[in-house]
Amino acid sequence: MSIYGENWGIIGHEWAVELLANRLESGRASHAYLFTGPSQIGKATLALRFAQAMNCTTPGAGPSPCGKCRACDLIGRGIYPDVQVVSAEGKSIKIEAIRELQQSLSLRPYEARYRVAILLDMQLATNHAADALLKTLEEPPASTRLLLTSDASESLLETIVSRCQVIPFRPVSANTLTEALRHNYGLYEAESEMLSALSGGRPGWAISAIEDPDILKNRAEIMNGLLAVLNEKRVGRFNYSEEITRHTDLPLILEIWQSWWRDVLLLVEGSPVTPVNIDHREELESLSFQVTSEEARRALLAVRRTIDALEKNANTRLALDVMLLEMPYL
Ligand SMILES: [Zn+2]
Numbered sequence: 076m077s078i079y080g081e082n083w084g085i086i087g088h089e090w091a092v093e094l095l096a097n098r099l100e101s102g103r104a105s106h107a108y109l110f111t112g113p114s115q116i117g118k119a120t121l122a123l124r125f126a127q128a129m130n131c132t133t134p135g136a137g138p139s140p141c142g143k144c145r146a147c148d149l150i151g152r153g154i155y156p157d158v159q160v161v162s163a164e165g166k167s168i169k170i171e172a173i174r175e176l177q178q179s180l181s182l183r184p185y186e187a188r189y190r191v192a193i194l195l196d197m198q199l200a201t202n203h204a205a206d207a208l209l210k211t212l213e214e215p216p217a218s219t220r221l222l223l224t225s226d227a228s229e230s231l232l233e234t235i236v237s238r239c240q241v242i243p244f245r246p247v248s249a250n251t252l253t254e255a256l257r258h259n260y261g262l263y264e265a266e267s268e269m270l271s272a273l274s275g276g277r278p279g280w281a282i283s284a285i286e287d288p289d290i291l292k293n294r295a296e297i298m299n300g301l302l303a304v305l306n307e308k309r310v311g312r313f314n315y316s317e318e319i320t321r322h323t324d325l326p327l328i329l330e331i332w333q334s335w336w337r338d339v340l341l342l343v344e345g346s347p348v349t350p351v352n353i354d355h356r357e358e359l360e361s362l363s364f365q366v367t368s369e370e371a372r373r374a375l376l377a378v379r380r381t382i383d384a385l386e387k388n389a390n391t392r393l394a395l396d397v398m399l400l401e402m403p404y405l
Contacts, residue, residue: 082139083124086255086278087247088117094242095125099138104129105240107212107221109197111228112244115279118224119195125222126150126158126191146187157187161194168200173207180216190219197223198230205232212238246276249349260285272353275334297328298355301335305362305405312399320392329382335359336375343368362405370403377401 083092091110098104108125110118127140127147140147149155159179161172176192184190194200200208212235215221221239228236228243249271255278256267262285273294274281284290304315319328331352338350342363350359363371381398385391 082136082142083121083128084142085117085121085124086259087251087276088121088244091121091242091244092124095121096128096138099125099128104220106215106219107223107239109223109225109228109231109236109239109241110244111225111241113226113246113275113277115274115277115283116244116246117278118244119193120279122193122195122222122224123150126155126189126193126220129189129191129220130155130157130187155187157184157189158191158193161192163196163199166199168194168197168204170201170203170207173200173204173211177207177211180211180219184218188218190216192219192221194221194223197225197235198227205235209234209238247278248276252276252278252281256281256285269354272349272351275351293324294327294331295354297324297331298335298352298358301328301332302358304399305402308404309400312402313396316392316395316399320395325385325391326382329378329385333375333378333382336371336378339363339366340368340371340375343371365405366403374402 083096085092095104095108108122110122112118124140127142127150128138130146130150131137131140132144132146133141136144142148142151146155150158153160159176161168161176164172176194180190180192194208197205197208209232212221223231223235223239225231228241249268252271252274253264253267256262256270257264260267260282262270270281270284273284300315300319304312307315319325322328334351338352338359339362341348341350342359343366350356352359366374377398381394384394
């Protein structure tokens with residue numbers, strides 16, 4: 076555990092906390108940071124904590140946020156005038172949002188040491204918005220810090236990435252996450268182990284599953300649908316395809332299916348790695364005796380191809396039809 080871990084209240088990512096705290100302490104913080112990694116892994120939370128740490132007013136608390144002073148409190152609640160959060164409106168971050176941000180960054184801070192702009196999911200920025208932001212990154216106003224998050228640095232313009240210090244977030248280890256869930260939420264060991272595995276090392280996902288029981292219920296329904304369709308012939312598969320084509324949770328369905336076939340493949344090949352879907356361990360094991368590793372691999376590739384195709388705006392129904400026909404028939 077990092078010496079700063081307690082105050083920052085971040086689960087995992089110790090090295091990132093340490094790096095930011097050290098930079099702050101030595102007065103060598105970069106003008107811009109880019110946090111990359113999957114959703115709900117902790118990027119936005121760490122960005123907020125860093126903004127708090129930069130502006131905390133409690134003597135002696137630095138380089139960590141005290142969490143209690145007026146600045147820490149208001150930043151944590153998203154209502155501090157000198158810390159602005161820009162995120163997607165609808166499906167994209169638009170140029171108007173960037174212009175508005177630039178307008179306010181051009182003013183002196185109201186009360187903060189640093190004006191901080193947190194730009195969440197920059198991969199959703201339109202080309203115009205990204206170009207506009209580039210100007211601010213090239214010549215940041217004094218006492219301004221920019222904190223960007225993105226799913227991957229490859230999703231952004233290289234010119235943006237090269238102006239930021241990139242901090243890649245990796246999945247939090249199962250032990251760290253399990254322990255934190257037990258400690259912070261009073262869960263039983265089995266429960267915290269299950270959530271930690273299902274989350275794929277993303278604390279934000281685990282916490283939202285604790286706070287909203289519908290997430291697990293919804294997931295169980297999706298799992299049942301996935302398992303049932305393997306017993307179907309062509310017609311049954313096309314019906315299922317039609318059913319999920321318009322499903323608002325389609326990305327989630329594909330993500331679960333991807334983790335499912337990865338688990339099956341690991342089991343068929345006798346890998347010692349713990350499966351993600353440990354709440355369906357029996358079904359996983361039974362399936363791993365019914366399919367060959369070729370079949371599991373083909374199914375996994377079919378899901379990945381579908382995810383790629385849909386990101387490129389392929390015809391959803393057609394992509395799902397093709398994918399479902401690639402699944403093993405039980
Ligand atoms: Zn404070």
